[in-house]
Amino acid sequence: MRLTQYLHHTLREAPVEADTEGHALLLRGGYVRQVGAGLFSYTPLGLRVKQRIERILREEMDALGALEVSLPLVQPADLWRESGRWDEIGDDMARFTDRAGRGVCLAMTHEEAATQLVRGMVQSYRQLPVALYQLQTKFRDEPRSRGGLLRVREFTMKDAYSFHASDEDLDVFYQRMHAAYLRVFERCGLEVVAVESDMGLMGGSGAHEFMALLPVGEDTIILCDACGYKANRQIARTRKQEAPAGEPKPLEEVATPDAATIEQLAAYLGVPASATAKAVFLTGTFAGGEERLVFAVVRGDTDLNETKLANAIGSTHLRAATEDEIRSVGAEPGYASPVGIRREGVTVVVDELVARAAGLVAGANRAGYHLRGVAHGRDYEGDLVTDLAAAEGGDACSVCSEPVRAERGVEVGNIFKLGTRYSQSMNAHFVDEHGERRPFVMGSFGIGPGRVLACVAQLHRDENGPVWPDQVAPFDVEIVSLASSKAPEVAAVAEGLYSSMGADGLATLIDDREERPGVKFADADLIGAPWRVTVGQRGLEDGLVEVKRRSGGDVMRVAVSEVAALVRGP
Numbered sequence: 255m256r257l258t259q260y261l262h263h264t265l266r267e268a269p270v271e272a273d274t275e276g277h278a279l280l281l282r283g284g285y286v287r288q289v290g291a292g293l294f295s296y297t298p299l300g301l302r303v304k305q306r307i308e309r310i311l312r313e314e315m316d317a318l319g320a321l322e323v324s325l326p327l328v329q330p331a332d333l334w335r336e337s338g339r340w341d342e343i344g345d346d347m348a349r350f351t352d353r354a355g356r357g358v359c360l361a362m363t364h365e366e367a368a369t370q371l372v373r374g375m376v377q378s379y380r381q382l383p384v385a386l387y388q389l390q391t392k393f394r395d396e397p398r399s400r401g402g403l404l405r406v407r408e409f410t411m412k413d414a415y416s417f418h419a420s421d422e423d424l425d426v427f428y429q430r431m432h433a434a435y436l437r438v439f440e441r442c443g444l445e446v447v448a449v450e451s452d453m454g455l456m457g458g459s460g461a462h463e464f465m466a467l468l469p470v471g472e473d474t475i476i477l478c479d480a481c482g483y484k485a486n487r488q489i490a491r492t493r494k495q496e497a498p499a500g501e502p503k504p505l506e507e508v509a510t511p512d513a514a515t516i517e518q519l520a521a522y523l524g525v526p527a528s529a530t531a532k533a534v535f536l537t538g539t540f541a542g543g544e545e546r547l548v549f550a551v552v553r554g555d556t557d558l559n560e561t562k563l564a565n566a567i568g569s570t571h572l573r574a575a576t577e578d579e580i581r582s583v584g585a586e587p588g589y590a591s592p593v594g595i596r597r598e599g600v601t602v603v604v605d606e607l608v609a610r611a612a613g614l615v616a617g618a619n620r621a622g623y624h625l626r627g628v629a630h631g632r633d634y635e636g637d638l639v640t641d642l643a644a645a646e647g648g649d650a651c652s653v654c655s656e657p658v659r660a661e662r663g664v665e666v667g668n669i670f671k672l673g674t675r676y677s678q679s680m681n682a683h684f685v686d687e688h689g690e691r692r693p694f695v696m697g698s699f700g701i702g703p704g705r706v707l708a709c710v711a712q713l714h715r716d717e718n719g720p721v722w723p724d725q726v727a728p729f730d731v732e733i734v735s736l737a738s739s740k741a742p743e744v745a746a747v748a749e750g751l752y753s754s755m756g757a758d759g760l761a762t763l764i765d766d767r768e769e770r771p772g773v774k775f776a777d778a779d780l781i782g783a784p785w786r787v788t789v790g791q792r793g794l795e796d797g798l799v800e801v802k803r804r805s806g807g808d809v810m811r812v813a814v815s816e817v818a819a820l821v822r823g824p
Contacts, residue, residue, distance in 0.1 A: 255729070257765045257777075261298050264780050274470045276712030277402030279720050283780035285711075292399030292407035299781065300707075302728035302761075304410070307703040308389050310441050310725060311412045314434045318427075320385040320414055325367040327391050331357030333366045336680045341543060344571045346394050360393035365676050365698055368415035372694065373682035379419045382684065382694075383427060387414035389703070401470060403708035404664060410704055416697040419686060421673070424695045428671060431699050435464055435667050442706055443714055443723030446666060449475055449484040452561050460671040464701075465663030466709045475663045476645045480656035488561035491641060492649035492658055494607060497528055497553070502613030502629035505593075510624045514588030516554040519624060523615060530554030531608055531616040531628060533590040535580045538569035538601070547579055548572070549592055551636070552605040553614070556643040566640045567601055584619060591616035592634040593625060604636030605643050666706050672696040718779035721805050729763040731755060731785040731821050734774050737766075741791035747799070747814060748789040755818050779804070785821045 268278035271288065280286050285300030296304060312322070331349070334340035340359075348360040361367065368386055376384060392411045399405050414431070418424040432448065439446045444466050451463040463486055465475050476490035477483070485491075513519040520527045534550040548567065552558050560572050577587050583596045592602050593616065608614065613627035630636060647660035677683070677693035686692050707726075714721045722728070733755075735748035745766075752764040763783060765774050778786050788800040798811045801820060812820055 255763050257763060257767055260763075264777050272402065274401050274404070274708075274712060276470075276708055276710075276715060276720075277404070279715055279780070280402060280708070280711050283719055283782070286403065292396050292405070294403060294406060294704075299728050303707055303722065303726055304703050306726045306728070307442060307706050308410075308412070310438055311389065311701060311703065314438050315387045315412070315414060318385065318430060318434055320387045320416075323368075323371070323386045323388050325361075325364045325371070325388055325390060327361055327393070328358055329361050329367060331359060333370060334359065337366050337369075337676050338679055339366070341541070342570045344539065346396070348393055348395050362392055362394045363411075363698075363700070364388070364390065364413055365415065365672070365696075366680070369676045369680050369682050369694075369696070372415075372417050373677075373680065376417065376684055376694075379684055379686045382419045383416060383423055385414060385416040385427065387412060387699075400472075401708065403704045404470070405472070406704065409702055412701045412703060414697075414699040416699070417677075418695040418697070419684065419692070421695055424671060424673075424697050428669060428697055431669055431697070432462065435669065435699075435701065438701065439464060439466075439666065439706075441723075441725050443710055443726065444666065444706065447475060447477070447484055447663070449486050450489060451486045451668065452488045452565070462669050463665045464667035466666050466713070467661050467663050468709060468712055469662050470712060471662040471664040473663045473665055475661045476647075476649075476658050477661060478651040478654065478656060478658045481651060481654040483651050483653045483658070485645075487645050487660070488559065490645035490658075491652040492645040493652055493655065494553075494556065494643060494649055495528070497607070497611040497614070500612040502632060503627040505628065505633060506626040507618050507623055508626055509622060510589075511622045513622075513624070519615065520554065523624075525615060527555035528553055529615060531591065531611075531614040532556075532558075533585070533592075533617055534558045535575035535585070535587075535590070536560070536563070536572045537575045537579060538564070538567060539571040539573075540567075540569055547575060547583060547600045549583075549585075549590075549595070549600055549602045550605075550642055551592060551602070551608050551616075551630075552642050553607045553611070556605070556607065557646075558642055559644040562640070562642055562644075563603060566603060566638060566642070586617065586619045586621055589617040589621055589623060590619055591625065591628060592636070593628060594619060594634075601638070602634070602636045603638045603640065603642065604630055606639060606641050607643060609636065609639045664705065664709050666709055667701040668699070670698040672698050716779075718776070720780070720782035722782045722784065724784050727782060727784050728761075729781070729783040730760045731762050731787060732778050732781060732783040733762065733764040734771075734778055734786060734788045735764060735766050736771055736774075736788065736790040738791075741794075743794060744789050744791055747794060751787060751789065751799075751814065751817060755821065758818050758822060760818070760821060787817055787821070 265282045272278035286294045446464045451461045474487035513522045532554045536548045538548045609630045616628040674693040683691040737745035755762045801810045
């Protein structure tokens, strides 16, 4: 490819909208351009990187025996009603009607379409297992797109779906896919950690996420170096220090002016935050669209884990309750507790630590006052007692009791054991060896090439631009021609190298522009090809060109005839 004929434009400074270093380099290097919130165009350069990642994905999926398909982005509402997800998913899914007034959506994921395809083509256990995959556009109406390609609304997903005759067969394939994903990320130059994760809207019996440990990540990962326990903070269980045991004291109302937060309350009363109870009001959406007020009670030194809460009560969506909603049950924002509130239409969920505490300081449900000695079981009853506390670094591991650590991460892949969640609801069956109809046992597996690209750019970079790993770089080598009217032989040698290296199967870019050497070198760093070959008049006087590895090292002076072998490697 010739740079004079390429749609490519670099920026000297990062645009103000870049909120991560990797995104800044993708914008400066001319890989992507933003169209709107969470919407990006890939330039020819950016698309080459994305396609290199997609090639790795195809190779690994093909090696598993998975078959590539293409399922539609636009899908009928009736298909999603079969699975029950049409009403379960909130505003993240884009819905509209076609010209005939039929409900349709832009698919966020393709379990329904894959199940429909297989139920019409597979009838017998002899045809199983079947694994399908695709590289297809998805749309998710993210409320807060960020990090460039890290969180977008429209994206490409490599999603795969497997169909099995038994849970045991799914378990075997699940482990094979797990290993394939680790190979994919290794080939892309990403170090990842596979952690237990929440099933979320996918449903099923088990799931893992593959996390690239990066400070820009939105997820928090809980890791135990002692025993190897790994989990997303959304579901991680740890052990926290228990409050002192003993009999609760009688309730005592105390004035606590200007103490509407746990920090203010603990400071005013001179007690640790662990001696207080924190009230969190949320409005939950349940099956059929019903909304209900949810009152969660956690200890003051812990944070509420909303994923644990949603899973515990079966809510499909949680939002912060308004002050009017809180007051409607007799509670006072900033000074609330479950003591004495009107319980009709309210679900009270209490964390295990709170339920075991002898007596905590909690709100009196009137401004400026709290209650000492509030005890669950005596002063109020929760509808449910469960683990609601978010895990934190320094907590004791739930497996071995050693301290855990917390790391930030970006989810780059996920795998799910769906079981029969979709096949049962969508009447997708096969006939087993005994002649009985049984639902398919399913798995679902996803990787986002764009997010992988963003993470690679974030991890592999220096102050001058991306330092792409060999297998995902847009070009294997860039030839920088320093030709001029006084040195026409430079152009001839550069052109000869360009032709010969391309003929050898190397993806080769030549910078044949009439630009200053400094501009060419700066742009070469932003393009980030693993090898740069500089052809200049001074070196050619000795029959040599300069070869430099983008990832570092000294400039090598190499004979023109030896360049291709050096770049190609052993």
